Amino acid sequence: MSILEGFELYEGNSDKTVWEDCEPLPSHFAPITGDKTIYQVHLAYSSALEREDVIDVVHQTISRALSFAQANLQEDTYAIRINWVHDFTMTITYGSEDWYKESPHVVKCCFEEIGRLVWSGLEKWLEAKERGEDIELSQEEEGIYYFDMIQAGIAHAIENPIINKVLLGLQEMNIGLYYYEEEDYENAKRIF
Numbered sequence: 001m002s003i004l005e006g007f008e009l010y011e012g013n014s015d016k017t018v019w020e021d022c023e024p025l026p027s028h029f030a031p032i033t034g035d036k037t038i039y040q041v042h043l044a045y046s047s048a049l050e051r052e053d054v055i056d057v058v059h060q061t062i063s064r065a066l067s068f069a070q071a072n073l074q075e076d077t078y079a080i081r082i083n084w085v086h087d088f089t090m091t092i093t094y095g096s097e098d099w100y101k102e103s104p105h106v107v108k109c110c111f112e113e114i115g116r117l118v119w120s121g122l123e124k125w126l127e128a129k130e131r132g133e134d135i136e137l138s139q140e141e142e143g144i145y146y147f148d149m150i151q152a153g154i155a156h157a158i159e160n161p162i163i164n165k166v167l168l169g170l171q172e173m174n175i176g177l178y179y180y181e182e183e184d185y186e187n188a189k190r191i192f
């Protein structure tokens with residue numbers, strides 16, 4: 001039985017995301033590590049700013065990552081890793097204990113409009129600080145508002161019956177779903 005039996009890719013309700021498949025390439029570190037894996041990055045650019053749209057895009061991203069479960073599972077796979085980087089990019093890979101070894105299919109979603117809004121708020125704050133002014137940024141400009149939406153999107157996706165079924169199947173294979181920020185591997189939290 002396939003781990004993806006009955007799986008349907010969630011395409012989403014939001015028109016705020018454009019997906020593209022990058023050219024398959026070997027790792028940049030292949031000459032040093034001898035890694036012969038050809039990596040395929042599945043990349044999305046999202047203009048989502050509204051709560052429902054951001055949650056929907058996160059759901060799409062997780063669904064797309066799970067669609068590669070069969071192709072990504074290796075003998076030593078123990079985790080699906082969701083990494084949120086503060087440049088407003090979500091990356092999902094399958095991995096082993098070796099955090100530098102990644103799965104052949106990598107799914108990334110760049111939240112471009114969120115990044116623009118937060119960076120413009122930071123620039124506004126820095127300019128005011130240079131003028132000696134003390135201004136407060138909105139939650140949107142600080143990024144806190146969107147960080148909460150990303151968390152809500154992950155929870156929403158996990159609750160989806162199709163995604164939940166795949167995660168349960170992976171859990172039976174001792175493969176968990178982990179979340180971490182930036183490159184903080186040691187503090188990755190198992191969320192499923």
